[in-house]
Amino acid sequence: MATKNIVVVGAGYAGVAAAKKLSKHFKKDKDVVITLIDKHSYQTYMTELHEVAAGRVEPDAIQYDLQRLFARQKNVDVVTDEVLHVDHDAKTVKTVKTVFTYDYLILAMGGEPNTFNVPGVKENGFTLWSWEDANTIRRHIKDTVEAASNEHDVEKRKAMLTAVVSGAGFTGVEMVGELMEWKERLAKDNKLNVDEFSLYLVEAAPKILGVVTEKEQTKAENYMLKKGIQIIKGNGVANVEKDSIELTDGTVIPTHTLIWTAGVKATSDVEGYGIETARAGRLVANEFMEAKGVKDVYLAGDIVYYEEPEKDNTPVPQIVQSAEQTGHTAAANIIASIEGKEKTKHKGNYQGFMVSIGSRYGVAYLMDKIHLSGFIAMFVKHMVNLLYFLTIGSAFYFVQYIRHEFFFIKDERNIFRGHLSRLGNILWSVPLRVFYGSMWAWEGLKKTFGLFGTTSWFGDEIVLPFEWLKDPTTGASQAVEEVVAKPVFGLSYVYGEEPMMVFSKAPGWFNWIMEIMIPNQDVALFFQKFMTIVELLIGLAIIVGLFTWLANAATIALVISFALSGMFYWVNIWFIPVAFSLMNGSGRALGLDYYVMPWLQKKLSKWWYGDVKSIYETGIQK
Template identity: 30%
Template sequence: MKEKQTHSITLESTCKITDEICLPDTKLPRVVIVGGGFAGLALVEKLKHKEVQVVLLDKNNFHQFQPLLYQVATSALEPDSIVFPFRKQINGYKNVFFRLAEVEEIQPDSNTILTNKGSVSYDYLVLATGTTTNFFGMDSVAENSLGMKDIRDSLNIRHMMLQNLEQAAITCDDKERDALTNFVIVGGGPAGVEMAGALAEFCKYILPKDYPEYPSSIMNIYLIEAIDELLSTMSDKASSKTLKYLEDLNVKVLLNEAVSNYDGKEVTTISGKTILAKNLIWTAGVKGQFPNGIDEKHIVRGNRIKTDANLKVEGYENIFAIGDIAALISEERPKGHPQVAQAAIQQGKYLGNSILNLINNKPTQPFEYKDKGALATVGKRKAVADLGKFKFAGYFAWLLWSVVHLMAISGFRNRLMVGFNWAVSYFTYEKSNRLIIRNFKPKSLINNTEE
């Protein structure tokens, strides 16, 4: 009893027991960061051990390394290799506190945010909530396909793929078998290209060993892109090399083509083509996601939040946006900065310094993005790289891609796990994680069951 009383006194001395989320009392300015992606964590790193109280809110208790989601989806990596707990990340940061909560509404007039777990007050609010899959209003596609934006999506893709391959071995219906073994990827950006390459190598090296009852040629992979080139944000050389690498892997690339409908069994394109497929992976677009409370006049194309040159949300004095949801529009960048990890990290670091300057009444400089180049891999030992004036492709580009991504992963253990898996795969093409842990059901089937 005595120990319980002591604990209660300690709790009450540091927290207010109300509908607020419990946080230590402080006289320091409170910076609330919503979202623990690349931008949010870069900001945390800048503000650690500073004279501010930092509160990180996220609906997950982990950071996920999104550039390698496709490797989880294709059984090359286990999910715990590319996720890292926030509490482990901030261990030892005395002024940083994590709370597992989903922010639902911002109330700027009272400097308060409402979450599904209670309210939190702030002196400075930073929105770093990232993006979600954009199906561009096509409900049937959203209902029957899978995006690839978080670790759960990757596991759903993995289980869908393995279940359908197993079912293909069972059925005697040739048409059904074709649908189960055909894969359609929509979107020719880095995510779509890397997914197509990984699936093609799965088809080439894994399928013949695991499923000797039918030839690997039965598994067809289609990559559909609405414009006339792949990797449109990279150089023409990168685009043409990528196309060649994919075609060498027998990926059927359809350029100047777009999906108009998908019912779970058949893909229809705007030109009238039809593809029989029970596997559709959508990487064709994203849109910003953030809580209610931001005036609609500050929301621009892609559901992004318009900011000034200091990443401050237009119309607000102490609300900022960074990462994929931030749209810093200028003459040089009429669409804002690219929605990539390096831009998010740079914005997070910049804003950390900027907020400290604001607190100390020092002037702030406008954000300047430094483009460090772009990389994309197309299967093993093949990649493309645009690094300023240097544009190259092939084995060296793949080595560079591997080193850059390996070093960017959070946590030594995770780097070790990924590096070991890559080393094994490099020499054997083996993927040891082909396990169906749980039954995957498409959203359309779940919704029909609920009805």
């Protein structure tokens, strides 16, 4: 029975960060168990909600299954349940299904949209604060545009093809930027003119993107205006009807789509938890992220209200960086409490702000001094996202992010446009795959049987051209003959020319490595046989399309090795680009990888992560 039970409620950025830190610290302590409770079986990658809502990525691209995130953390119990009440005196957390006892509790349930009681937003508008919200917007827009394509009434049709985003913070700007790109596809699929679409960005404040400098604000605004987005500042939404919105100055915009991104507050789930609240329902914490007036309860993420002394007593911002940092502070101080050490005061360290406007353009303000825009800003944003997966130790979602952001893209919605897209027909690579594999297999056969005057690598002759393997009686390697013709550099074989080797002899450093690997003639003979078998197996694997990526990667390594050994000609350097081209899934077209890879992925996933489910019950089973 564990002597210390730590319960973390909420599996967003803050909850995952806290649970990861606690798990890592106590991984060898069998007396500490961390229970992570969330109403969903997955973490939602909130910074990509707009990409799902506007059709850039598929909905499952931003769902990060908690079992996959914590499968290797044996002291973390993932539970899918909804918290109903917290009893601070009894130190229990009551859920729909059961009651959890805690020694330490972290509340990290996040926030929810703040509509500021604007009439009609809840009834007729759409918020963007959850995976469900993003899917609802996506379906609504597709259905509305499809209906508009069959609408004969010009004014009604125009309203149906008009979308308004209220709130010009990060979420609002990113949302309208995605819609700006998506309208091209929507128009094409529904046989509409893209000029019929109208997009508005409405902001009650006098400027957009208030947390960055005027330089980023101006660049972002100019880019959106250039792309046809109509920006309204200093004039917020006052009322929302089913087919129109009214601004505070009385302006009416006919629209069937109002996306509300104008504010966030602490989730209403914490209202009855008996903890002091501040602005927007956020729970008050001290400098150690302890809930004010409640023992052994810590706060993290968007629900936290803590005024940072180092930042003019402004509350911690409701952004990803702050969520992770408050989660780490809460976890660090629980560790300190358990181990009787001094607690750590929270100190926010915000490296900067980045916002995308569609998939190809963005602005960024980093470290209070670096201004970025365009391609480089978007590239940095992607790198920061990838860094997140490394910090939470998820190689699986690191790879998945690369796949859906760079390779499996549609309509050139990527900073590299369509140049990296893998959504092509790989059937046409089959002839090249069979030819390339046959070439390697034939090379293996020649070396096995000594065909067409070649020396068999299965005989007693040393064919490797290294000095220390020379026959002491002749002073020369048995397989090396003096070439009379002058070698000519070329990337094609021309009659009458002697092709030039990449290296006439191995570089010194490579010689040193090979002498360690192949110190004498007995090892060399074994190595020759082994390499021959490898070439045969690689050739056959490529021909039948089995483990094609790995087989072609091996050919690249072989070519580099042969070249450094002084055994490879420039005219055959095409081996390398061909291998790279065949690594693009070529084995899945008329190849065994079509069957083997999905089966293997399923088996390996089950072995490494266990059973991935929609609901995780209490009790660590890993």
